[in-house]
Amino acid sequence: MTRATMLGQHILLDLSGVDTTLSCNTTLIERLLRDAADAAGATPIHAHFHPFGEGQGVTGVLLLKESHISIHTWPEHGYAAVDIFMCGTAQAMLAARCITDGLRAAHVCQRNLGRSAEKVQHPA
Template identity: 55%
Template sequence: MTTPHRAAGTHLLADLSGIAPALLADCGRIEALLRDAALAAGARIVHSHFHPFGPGLGVTGVVLLAESHISVHTWPEHGFAAVDIFMCGAAAPQRALDVLREALAPRTCTVRSLQRGVDESATR
């Protein structure tokens, strides 16, 4: 017997490569970019926290959303950013990713998309 499943949201995992290193080392710019991406997706920002690892080094950070989160880890020395976008409700995670791709102009972008949800029978 199959159990009912209701998708709670879409989770995008994106590997962006071939990005200009300077775009990945500026903590303030990365935070502003992720916040802009969240707003473009129609999400509501609850809080954000970003940490720079030093001049020319990477940034890690998260924007907490009422609809879930967007997080990033950057490696300027490799021109690489790992992005995690999970949104539920009416928010549109693909719009957030489009904003990031436009701003960072990666040479390649590999995306995995997962539908996340709850097993309806587990809540009874």
């Protein structure tokens, strides 16, 4: 059996009880994701964020040299879904902590996945 080549770390965050004022502010969400990338030692290369209107959510992605961070917020539910995928020396866990703290999440469900070049067996 060969050892898998780890290519990156993928973190999925389900955040509830998030600060509603923050989660509907496109400028603050972008700043938060840029701060998270910086904390992780990642390099932003492009960003796109879209507000859904006054008091509504934001969706956005920060493309990184090391992969990406994306977010979608539902202020009316106090919820945010975050996807962090980083490779190289970037530390995805530090980005996750920065975002969780920045949104003042009361509850966090975090799933960590190692991404590898190992052959994947798919169910029939």
